[in-house]
Amino acid sequence: PDILAFSYDSSLVYVTPGESYDQAIESAQDAFPELRDVDRDLICLEVRVIVNNQTQHKRARISRTAWPVVLPTLVRYEIVHVRV
Numbered sequence: 001p002d003i004l005a006f007s008y009d010s011s012l013v014y015v016t017p018g019e020s021y022d023q024a025i026e027s028a029q030d031a032f033p034e035l036r037d038v039d040r041d042l043i044c045l046e047v048r049v050i051v052n053n054q055t056q057h058k059r060a061r062i063s064r065t066a067w068p069v070v071l072p073t074l075v076r077y078e079i080v081h082v083r084v
Helices: 021-031 067-073
Strands: 004-008 011-015 044-051 056-062 079-083
Touching (some): 021 044
Antiparallel strands (some): 044 056
């Protein structure tokens, strides 16, 4: 997708995530100034997933190596949660 919604600390910002995990983390740090001084290795990205036949929602962390595979499966404006 060309645009996603990054969520952090009850704020939501539309971003162009970039194709690499590092670019996505950089987008998160640009979108949320309070993350600019946080070590990049402490920031992670998560998406909400449905488990147990749609009765439970959980968050799945996206690893650096999985980002290029997961990114094309996300839909435009999908919310990606930023965690520290």
